[in-house]
Amino acid sequence: MRGNGGRMPSGAAAMPRHLLSMADLDAGAIRTILDTATQMQDVQRREVKKIPTLRGRTIINLFFEDSTRTRSSFEIAGKWMSADTINITGKGSSASKGESLRDTVRTIDAMGVDALVIRHGASGAAHQVAGWVDAHVINAGDGTHEHPTQALLDAYTMEQRLGSLEGKHVAIVGDLTHSRVVRSNLISLRRLGADVTLVAPPTLMPSGIGAWSAAEGFTLSHDLDAVLGGKGSGEAARPVDALMMLRVQKERMSGGFFPTAREYTVGYGLTRDRLNRLCDANPEIVICHPGPMNRGLEISADAADAAQSLVLDQVSAGVAVRMSVLYHLLAGEESPTESGATSEGSAA
């Protein structure tokens, strides 16, 4: 377009208008976002953390559920790219006066904002909102459904330590029923070529997961020690390259999913004992947790603070990955579906 000699348009994959589910991103788009995040992390390391890329754009963080890292990292990501970011929480908004979600988001949209980052307790809320507004919608967690930017930052963090995830074995352990992280992670990890094993007690496996595992090609287990190898597991288990511990979401639990916390920890927690066995077998293993952690329940303090733990790397990657997502969704021309390939042809 600028006719800049032979500059090749660096092949950025087509991006969706909204990021509602990891399924919105094909393998190429995931790759592009993760590669861009690497460059964004350079900005994060600079003395002056500000680039002009989203100057004049307005991003609203609309959070109907509590959040520390997701909300602040979206806010920082927007600010470092010179966008104006505004936080609205459910408690402090007109929603607490009884305004419907539709009215709230249409009100905000009417002010002319460019993007709505939304977290809501109801699964599917972001999809609904996307149909009501002109702004780009980014799902920052909807109920027990999806949390795509978390999956992106998990993949990014693991890649930083492990290299390509192609053929790597990732075990995701814990409260699968109430986790929105697990669904997004499954989609992204499978698209990046990783093998995934999900581990949970039968009571915390979502119903219908059997059919899903057959379709997506991942493995299910109720026995953490068998998956991790060692103690009592006869057959040599497939070595685990990355272990992702999920939070036990007590606030979403309305019944008895396990008898006692102690019993959960013994069966499915990353205890010091399990950590030592794992690290002896494979010192290169990495441990992730999307946070916030229940120390002593699903993850011991030793594991959370171990050299193998990527918990803080995940937080730091969260900003870079969200900058990358905001860049690819907001910085380019509008309605990318119509123009997709045209400018490439004339770019020579």
Next chain:
Amino acid sequence: MCPDSAAPEGSSNGRQVLGAADISRVLRRIAHEILEANKGADDIVLLGIPSRGVPLAKRLAALIAEVEGSDIPCGALDITMYRDDLRRQPTRAPMPTQIPDSGVDGKTVVLVDDVLYSGRTVRAALDALADHGRPAAVRLAVLVDRGHRELPIRADHVGKNLPTAQSETVRVRLAETDEADSVTIAGGAR
């Protein structure tokens, strides 16, 4: 956009303006010009603008090292996030920015790119550079200047001035990125 290995004159690939030997001679001259203007290699930092400015900067650094016998810092400065036409096209994946460890503060930074055209890339590069420090001076070296500036920007060191029509396309190929060295011009009214 597949790079062609050969671009014979008058073919559909366009007319060749510079061949491999020409490019090599031109770069050697630019290297000497940079040294002459700077009165030596002290405090020079070469920063290539991706993608093809980066291998050009590396070649210039090697040529300067050959003459002066000392290595000079060489890096890359990506300008994707600073473009003024971001909204006019689908987003591009940014390329790495590598600022040499010695930094750019107080140095003479020579920006290196393949083609100088509208000048907008250079404007973006100046903005990007300012976010990394405050050089004592910034110079611009390009392999080809094809005219049609849209901003008050000029190059300090030019490999070849190439009068073109805006409808024409100038394509630079470099061995590092496209197998062979050549500059061709194509399209426009015949």
